[in-house]
Amino acid sequence: MRKLLPISVLLFFAVSCSTFKAVPSGTTEFRGIWIASVANIDWPKNGNDGLAKKKKDYLELLSFYKALNFNAAIVQIRTAGDALYPTKLAPWSRYLTGTEGNPPKDTTDILPWLIEQTHAHGMEFHAWLNPYRATMSLDTSTLAPTHDFYRHRNWMVPYGTKFYYNPGLPEVQEHLVSIMEEVVSRYQVDAIHFDDYFYPYTIKDEIFNDSLAYKAHALPNQSLAEWRRSNVDSLLKKVNVRIKNSKPWVHFGISPFGVWKNKTTDTKGSLTEAGQTTYENLFADPLLWDKEGYIDYLIPQLYWSLDNKPASYNILTDWWASNIENINLYIGNGPYKIYNNADKAWDNPLELPKQLNKTRATKRIDGNAFFSAKSLTANKETIVKTLKKKVYKHKALTPALSKLYEVTLPLKIAIKEVKKKDDGYIVEYVSDTDLKQVIYLKKPELTSKNIIGKQYLNPSDSFYVPRNIVKGKKKCYVVFRTKYGQPSQLIPINLTSTHEK
Structure with missing residues (x-):
């Protein structure tokens, strides 16, 4: 339930929003929105909805963000070993069809329509796939017989409440690369996109049991942590090569967790107190990907308020801008927290606009992406008005690929x-x-x-x-x-x- 603020506070914020001044945008600026299909967060609203309802809901999202002059939709088409398009490499997603493995009743493939409509609304289509998450729970009774859990049981590692693909197995890497390659070759996507789920976030007293794969495939004297990071690096490098061999203009982007390392563990890290970090817990190293050119863009997920003590948006924006040198850099924002978070900064309707001002005022950063699509579509009228009238008043082009292309x-x-x-x-x-x-x-x-x-x-x-x-x-x-x-x-x-x- 939305928290109701006192009338005096709302009046103060209304006056503040009316006097807010936005930093002017350039001709190019990434303005992305994540459209999450997992658990039917954004779209489809229900897998059992008919095709007409699904199309109507998708067009409503596009129209909402077109009116705000957004130019990119990051649409989730693989959530957990499944697919929202026909493929022999994964079963149909329950979030699209209602039952995993069952094809849609009223269409053979909705993905071309999604791409076509996204383009018609002036937006790029970034195909968002989750590579390593295999299931959403340990209950596998609802999985289709064609799910990799049944076809390749030895690929699966249970951890916490889910099963994961073992990133250390060469056959897993090849399977995941083939999935990405198929999407790029079959569909007119503008980008392939991964989120922050690489090795799973650390759970106390749980062990990710990949010891046999480590023993079989690690290099001599390579630590477990180094080996795990090398597995992620290897996957990204291979995916990038396959994309560029097929369609070199297709972008490859990733939105990692927002803290690389804390300064307490590495002098190069950020002045933060994050409980987990992308380098040490998720075994992902975005700084290396930037240096080696494994990807084309990065969207660190900075879902904190401007001056949040453990992890400040202000501090982390500056940190990423100072440490990413070669690829396009955007910032991920969390409007889902507005009016709905223990951090009281999110009760201020200017928190998000001020974050966007910070981004624009920081050299090296070329735009933002919001998680998630439904976050602004209800009960956020004041904020939406500020975005429309001031922050995103004019249209902008998405940034080009790097000079290499x-x-x-x-x-x-x-x-x-x-x-x-x-x-x-x-x-x-x-x-x-x-x-x-x-x-x-x-x-x-x-x-x-x-x-x-x-x-x-x-x-x-x-x-x-x-x-x-x-x-x-x-x-x-x-x-x-x-x-x-x-x-x-x-x-x-x-x-x-x-x-x-």
Whole structure:
């Protein structure tokens, strides 16, 4: 139940929000939202819902965040050894179909539709897969016969209340890599995304029993901790290679737990007092991934308030910005805590906007992502209004891939023909480069304020300009983006010399 605040406090916050000043955004800024399917957190709301209801609910989420000028949806399509798409590598997810292993009753594959609609709303589709979590409980009676628990029992390690894939087995690594490779090759995803679940969070007096795999596969004199980290590193390296071999423009991103190490255990660590760390407990080393280029972007989960004593958003934002040097860096925020946390800072409607201001004011950071999608859709009107009117007032482009993947600029693009329709124009073009998007501009300059629309390009050599975009003008201006995210030079389109279609 939402906690009710005193009227005097609400009035104070309303005045504060009205006077809040947002740090201006740049032309590019990652604005992502996690859409969690596990336990039906965000979508689908119920696996037994009909297809029409599922589509309606998904479109409502997209429309909500499109109105806030978000540009990326991180959609969970694998939760625990399952899949929200047809594959021989995993059973159908119960969170999509109601019963694990049973196919949907009214569609063969909803994933292409999800991607298509996400693109139609001007957002990238980041396919979020959980690699190591195999089950959500130790009760395996509801698992499908095709689940890896039954097909490969020796891959499973019980720990706490769940089963996990053993990261130290080469056959497990190859299986997980094949899953990611299949998604990239079959679907028009913009990215593959992993969250913070690598080796499980430490549970007191519990043992993750991978001793046999350690004995069989560890290098001489390699400690258990070093070996576990090397297993995670190896998986990421292999996934990255398979992605780039298939579609080099597809991003690979990870959202690790927000504390690498505390300074008390490593002078390079952050001035925090986290009870667990991504390096020592989850055996994940994002600093190495950045150095070696195993991934394209990082979204540390900083789900704490600005001045939280054990782990401060202010301190950790600065720490990550100082320690990630090569890949794109965004920050993960936790609006699910608003009005619903023991930390009273989350009762302030300006906590989240101030966090976004901190991000924008910190060099090296290129945006944010929110967990999770439903967090702002109810009882957060004051905060949503501040985001819409001030923080995300203008549209922005997602950041491009690193310079390793850049193509030579300027691009060779030419407008062939413009065909007039009752409701707009069909523009045919030729290009020497594969293109991802066309950006409509209000004025002949690529700035956040001038972006009035975005359209994802199909493999065809034309795109559509709605009449409301040009509003009777004789000329409009667009910028194309390569599949790697680079913007082209400004392209003017003459709307007076057109043919009727």
